Amino acid sequence: MIEFSAESRFIVTGASSGIGEGIALALNALGASVIAIARDENRLENARKKAKNPESFFTVSKDLCADLNALPDFIKSLREQYGKFAGMAYCAGISLLSPLRSYNQESAQKVFDINYFAPIQTAKALLDKRNNIGAQTSIVFIASIAARICDKSQLIYAGSKAALIASAKSISKEAATLKMRVNTISPADINTPMTANLAAMRDDREKLYPFGFGAVEDVANLAVFLLSDKASWITGQDYVLDGGLG
């Protein structure tokens, strides 16, 4: 059984919605303290109200892309306020369906800022030994199956997630010298507000899944395991969660 003490503190980005909220609530329910980050204060507060242990569910409203260079200082300020971190689930992200003919630098930059540059900058700070508990510090990035399927119109989104997976593996090799762990999870379609926005394609897509779309809990269960010391020999991996999509 996985348990955390309240002294086990995890940063969870994207915690106001969907997968991030699910992971934040799951960690908190197992005893961990959670620093839940997203932009929307109201949605963060709604997540806190659902927490089993709301006294150890801390919400921080922040646009992670407002100043990417300042993210390491932001993480440092959180450590000064809350204490050293046992890890992070980086779940913030946006999707974009756009074919090559519509490609423009501005929207590509926006997707890469939150899906690639912000996770790298936060990981840089998290893996700074002044900000973490040392050995067994664990980071999980939520990537996407899109990086492997590379469907039509996903050149930017799939590219941002493929870059994240590759960099996470590289970072895991640096982190291993300090006995810290870094993994990615690549889900297929999960029922969240992100997929609800693709309602027009939804019915056709869901038929492809033997078990239907996944639930946020399906991702949270794996993320919690990877963040716990039960996964102490696991690093540098990318876990596909596709409910049999194959």
Ligand SMILES: NC(=O)c1ccc[n+]([C@@H]2O[C@H](COP(=O)([O-])OP(=O)(O)OC[C@H]3O[C@@H](n4cnc5c(N)ncnc54)[C@H](OP(=O)(O)O)[C@@H]3O)[C@@H](O)[C@H]2O)c1
């Ligand atoms: N749902 C799926 O089928 C699926 C499949 C594969 C991978 N994923 C990945 O899983 C992650 C979570 O997706 P989801 O489905 O849970 O999406 P979601 O419900 O739309 O949640 C996205 C989260 O990211 C936060 N966010 C977005 N931009 C931000 C910014 N600039 N600064 C801070 N926070 C920001 C949002 O919070 P605010 O709006 O409050 O800032 C929200 O909490 C994403 O990386 C997504 O690419 C999802």
